[in-house]
Amino acid sequence: MFALPQKLKRVIFTCGGTAGHVNPAIALAQLMHRKDPETTFLFVGAERGLEKDLISKAGYEFRTVHISSFHRSLKPGEIRHNLISVCNLLRAPREARAILREFLPDVVIGTGGYASYPMVKAAAKAGIPTAVHESNMVPGLTTAMLEPFADRVLVGFESCRQHYRHPEKITVTGTPVRGDFFDCTKEEAKRKLGVDSGRPLIVSFWGSLGASGMNRHMADFLALEAAREPFCHIHGAGKTGYPPLLELLREKGVDLKDHPALQVREYIYDMAAVMRAADLVICRAGASTISELTALGVPALMVPSPYVTNNHQEKNARTLETAGGAVVLLEKECTGQLLFQAACGILHSETRRQEMEKAMGSLGIRDATERIYQTVLEICK
Numbered sequence: 001m002f003a004l005p006q007k008l009k010r011v012i013f014t015c016g017g018t019a020g021h022v023n024p025a026i027a028l029a030q031l032m033h034r035k036d037p038e039t040t041f042l043f044v045g046a047e048r049g050l051e052k053d054l055i056s057k058a059g060y061e062f063r064t065v066h067i068s069s070f071h072r073s074l075k076p077g078e079i080r081h082n083l084i085s086v087c088n089l090l091r092a093p094r095e096a097r098a099i100l101r102e103f104l105p106d107v108v109i110g111t112g113g114y115a116s117y118p119m120v121k122a123a124a125k126a127g128i129p130t131a132v133h134e135s136n137m138v139p140g141l142t143t144a145m146l147e148p149f150a151d152r153v154l155v156g157f158e159s160c161r162q163h164y165r166h167p168e169k170i171t172v173t174g175t176p177v178r179g180d181f182f183d184c185t186k187e188e189a190k191r192k193l194g195v196d197s198g199r200p201l202i203v204s205f206w207g208s209l210g211a212s213g214m215n216r217h218m219a220d221f222l223a224l225e226a227a228r229e230p231f232c233h234i235h236g237a238g239k240t241g242y243p244p245l246l247e248l249l250r251e252k253g254v255d256l257k258d259h260p261a262l263q264v265r266e267y268i269y270d271m272a273a274v275m276r277a278a279d280l281v282i283c284r285a286g287a288s289t290i291s292e293l294t295a296l297g298v299p300a301l302m303v304p305s306p307y308v309t310n311n312h313q314e315k316n317a318r319t320l321e322t323a324g325g326a327v328v329l330l331e332k333e334c335t336g337q338l339l340f341q342a343a344c345g346i347l348h349s350e351t352r353r354q355e356m357e358k359a360m361g362s363l364g365i366r367d368a369t370e371r372i373y374q375t376v377l378e379i380c381k
Contacts, residue, residue: 007036008380012105014120016045017113020135020288022054024372025111027176029060031369042103044096046115065095065118096122107131107380110146117142124149129379133372135175135287136312137319138163151379154372156291157363159319173372174365175291180272182295182366189277193270195232199261200347203274204282205236207305211284213331214303215241219248220336221343222262226254231347232261236268279353280346282339285317285328291368293320297361299353300326301342303334325360 011032013025022045029041045051047064055062096118100108108123110116110132124130133154134143147153147166154173155161161170190196204221206214215237225233237245245264249256256262268274275281278298283289285304293300300320304313320326327342346353365371 008032008039008106008376010040010042010103010105012042012044012099012103012108012119012123013111014044014108014116015111015113016051016115018286019054020286021112021116022051023178023288024133024135024176025109026055026058026060027178027369028109028111028372028376029058031373035373042099042105044099044115044119045113051113051115063099065092065099065115092118093122097126100126100128107376109133109376110142110150111135112140112142114142117145120146121149124151129376131372131376131379133173133175134160135291137290137316138310138312140310140312152375154375156287156365156368157319171371171375172365173375174295174368175287176369176372177291177295177366178272181276181292183272184276186276189273192273193234193277195234195261195277197232197261199230199232200279200353201277202231202233202280202282202343202347203235203268203278204233205238205268206241206284207238207286211238211305212241212244214334215245216248217334217336217339219245219252221340222249222264223252223254224336224340225262226259229259229261230344234263234265234268234274236265239266242266280343282343285313285320287316290316290320291364294325294360294364295366295368297357297364299346299356299360301339301346302326302328303331303339304328306331320360320363323359323363325356325363 013029015021015025032039041060043055043060043062044065052062100122105128107129108120110120112135120130120132130150131152131154132143132146132150135156137160147164152171153164153169154171156175158172161167164170195201204218218235225231256264275292275296275298280299280301281293282301285302302317304317317326317328321328329342346356
């Protein structure tokens with residue numbers, strides 16, 4: 001038997017594209033730092049990706065490789081983009097090998113996004129231990145391409161295993177959730193937010209930039225609530241959606257100052273406390289949201305985004321629906337009235353709500369970050 005290494009001295013994380021890919025890497029780096037403050041980290045991503053700002057704000061060193069996505073359109077501008085992507089695809093492996101020679105990592109961990117492909121593949125070819133974490137229910141293109149090379153593929157749920165060609169490489173770890181989501185109890189969170197009147201709390205959001213069509217439906221939803229105020233409600237409209245939503249409510253004769261139980265915010269900055277206090281969340285079905293809902297055991301009314309690659313949000317949502325923790329509505333079928341009726345059907349039945357809470361919680365893995373850490377140690381034998 002090989003002994004597990006006591007310490008990891010140098011670790012490369014490679015990720016990009018969305019916060020759902022970057023945040024698990026940051027959470028794991030923070031845990032590794034607590035285990036051993038001497039560990040050195042390097043994050044690698046794309047120059048123009050969201051990851052650059054997120055990682056810099058977290059205080060980690062960031063390097064780039066030239067890598068970009070491919071578009072399916074045949075418009076001239078998209079063709080030019082794809083030609084650049086082909087050039088980048090030829091250039092990125094050389095850049096990845098140079099980073100490996102300079103940094104000399106003990107392990108390379110990819111957490112999703114096309115930017116992780118060249119680094120993980122180069123590390124695998126160099127004999128460096130590698131792991132890939134996939135936060136969606138089905139593997140994205142990058143994960144599928146890296147599966148033959150990676151030592152281990154880490155997934156969120158047992159049901160994910162069926163979607164892979166090498167089941168012996170799959171380890172169910174869950175997806176890391178920030179520790180502050182568990183800093184207080186549900187009752188404490190409700191008191192902190194001033195929503196402890198006894199009415200159920202609905203939390204709704206469509207992403208940091210909002211979604212204009214869904215916000216129009218939420219205007220109808222909020223107007224129906226204002227008539228009787230059966231619930232407390234916190235809605236994050238997004239930066240671009242906030243002014244139009246307030247205008248829609250004014251047109252419907254709803255002045256939020258007359259309805260203190262109904263809050264419309266540009267952005268929910270205290271998301272950990274708000275999600276902890278929620279009795280029902282109405283949202284999209286991105287990977288980060290899925291991991292938070294299951295870790296907290298909060299029922300959800302989900303409207304998957306139809307605009308994502310490979311329709312992975314609907315696949316995420318359907319897994320929760322099959323387990324009994326969520327109700328799924330497709331955007332093309334949505335109205336404010338339908339959303340309101342579905343929410344009432346959940347919140348007006350204590351038995352149904354409790355059953356959904358139990359089903360959602362049964363999918364959650366609270367110690368996901370620790371599980372990933374232990375798996376990384378194993379592949380570094």
